[in-house]
Amino acid sequence: MILLGVVILAALALLVAGFEMILVLGVPALMVKQFFFASLPDPVVVQKILGGINHSTLLAIPFFILAAELMGDGQIALRLTGLVKALLGHLRGGMGYTAIGGAMAFGSVSGSAPATVAAMGRIVYPELRAARFSETFSLGLIASSAETALLIPPSITLIIYGWMTGTSVAALFVGGLAVGIVLGLAFAVMAAIAARRAGNTRGPAPRLRDILAALRRAGWALGMPAIILGGIYGGIFTPTEAAAVSVVYAILVEGFIYRELSLARLAALTERAAISTATIFILLAMGGLLSYFITLAQVPGSIIAGLQAIDAGPLMFLLVVNVTFFIAGMFIDPNSALLILVPPLYPVSQALGIDPVHFGLIVTLNISIGMITPPFGLDLFVASSSLGKPVMTIVSGIWPFVFTNIVVLLIVTYVPGISTFLPHLLL
Numbered sequence: 001m002i003l004l005g006v007v008i009l010a011a012l013a014l015l016v017a018g019f020e021m022i023l024v025l026g027v028p029a030l031m032v033k034q035f036f037f038a039s040l041p042d043p044v045v046v047q048k049i050l051g052g053i054n055h056s057t058l059l060a061i062p063f064f065i066l067a068a069e070l071m072g073d074g075q076i077a078l079r080l081t082g083l084v085k086a087l088l089g090h091l092r093g094g095m096g097y098t099a100i101g102g103a104m105a106f107g108s109v110s111g112s113a114p115a116t117v118a119a120m121g122r123i124v125y126p127e128l129r130a131a132r133f134s135e136t137f138s139l140g141l142i143a144s145s146a147e148t149a150l151l152i153p154p155s156i157t158l159i160i161y162g163w164m165t166g167t168s169v170a171a172l173f174v175g176g177l178a179v180g181i182v183l184g185l186a187f188a189v190m191a192a193i194a195a196r197r198a199g200n201t202r203g204p205a206p207r208l209r210d211i212l213a214a215l216r217r218a219g220w221a222l223g224m225p226a227i228i229l230g231g232i233y234g235g236i237f238t239p240t241e242a243a244a245v246s247v248v249y250a251i252l253v254e255g256f257i258y259r260e261l262s263l264a265r266l267a268a269l270t271e272r273a274a275i276s277t278a279t280i281f282i283l284l285a286m287g288g289l290l291s292y293f294i295t296l297a298q299v300p301g302s303i304i305a306g307l308q309a310i311d312a313g314p315l316m317f318l319l320v321v322n323v324t325f326f327i328a329g330m331f332i333d334p335n336s337a338l339l340i341l342v343p344p345l346y347p348v349s350q351a352l353g354i355d356p357v358h359f360g361l362i363v364t365l366n367i368s369i370g371m372i373t374p375p376f377g378l379d380l381f382v383a384s385s386s387l388g389k390p391v392m393t394i395v396s397g398i399w400p401f402v403f404t405n406i407v408v409l410l411i412v413t414y415v416p417g418i419s420t421f422l423p424h425l426l427l
Contacts, residue, residue, distance in 0.1 A: 022283070029293065048288055053285050058160075059240045061281075064110065064246065065276050067109065067243070068115035068273075069115070069269040070250040070251065070254055071109060072118060077102075081106075083218040084101035090204060091202060093196070093200055095133065096188070096192070096195060097191060099128060100141070103142075103146050106120055107148050107150075107180070108154075111156045113371050115149070116145075121386045122387070136397030140397030141191065143372050143379045143382075145187055146371075147369075148184050151183060153173030153174075153177060153229060153239075155172075155173070164342055164346070167356040167357060169238075170238075186404050221253070223253070224249055228245075231245065283335050287338075314353065317348065321366075322410075322413060324341060325369075326366060326406075330373050338367060355416060369409065374398070
């Protein structure tokens with residue numbers, strides 16, 4: 001337990017001091033090696049760093065990141081949103097539903113919340129304002145709706161959790177789909193309330209030919225989620241293979257059908273995706289080293305012994321998990337929180353008989369909340385950068401969504417069937 005405290009305190013100190021995330025994870029890991037495992041040979045440390053990213057499952061991450069870059073920069077995201085608007089835009093608060101549905105649709109082909117914020121924000125923010133939603137609500141809705149990308153497959157966060165714990169990624173994807181839909185419906189209720197307060201009225205019902213036209217325009221874009229989800233759930237290919245297929249499909253559609261992708265633009269987007277991938281993999285490498293030290297120090301066993309001493313069961317443990325991740329999400333990068341906290345907590349969850357898919361989705365939903373929680377919520381800064389709005393303006397509109405997230409988190413935590421019903425039924 002002393003080791004875990006050293007890791008968390010050192011990481012917080014480095015984060016507050018403004019150090020890069022590689023040092024926020026790397027320095028505590030090297031401190032642990034120096035003070036707790038000084039006799040451990042240096043080659044073992046190097047081996048564990050490299051072993052942290054030497055896993056075929058992780059190949060899905062760069063592919064999905066590149067696919068997200070291609071779709072967000074091109075026509076796929078725009079046409080998916082256009083279809084959602086054609087179906088829901090006539091309802092009271094229809095643009096709010098469009099923002100949520102569009103974020104869920106884009107998330108279903110990107111797996112990245114920041115990419116969803118950047119892509120969807122530019123598309124839906126002007127229309128939300130034109131639909132009389134307030135500025136703060138519109139910004140909060142855009143940043144929060146992007147969270148669904150971490151839950152709805154192909155979620156990069158779920159891929160990382162599956163790699164860390166050995167949980168089936170396909171099962172996590174199916175459970176994440178259910179939880180993502182629940183979260184989207186909760187946001188839709190908020191949009192309906194905001195629309196009523198703004199005095200929005202229901203528009204004329206869409207004509208069949210308009211819906212068919214939007215469907216025709218989005219036909220190739222719809223092929224992306226159909227290939228990814230249908231291929232995985234149909235057993236045609238693995239999530240990693242689906243990621244590779246998604247890149248090829250995005251290049252073909254954007255380059256040869258929509259003719260929006262030049263070779264120069266493809267090179268620039270590939271470079272951007274490579275930088276994002278390198279950042280994530282450096283964190284994963286350092287996280288693998290930390291996980292190794294935490295296992296050597298038998299931290300999970302100490303936590304289990306402490307819970308047994310106070311006679312705490314699964315319900316109390318999950319409450320502690322939620323509080324811990326919520327606090328960590330305020331200060332630590334979501335991926336770092338995942339890499340630091342899951343290694344000691346996952347074995348405890350297994351000892352208490354908690355389903356690994358259920359625990360994974362609780363963790364991922366907590367990570368999602370961390371993406372929008374001040375002061376360091378990543379999506380707040382992405383929204384600020386892509387929309388040119390002050391961070392504090394976005395923060396002022398985010399609090400109702402944080403509260404809604406907490407309500408959904410408690411429901412998902414204490415109603416395990418939401419997470420586990422579909423995986424048990426389909427897999």
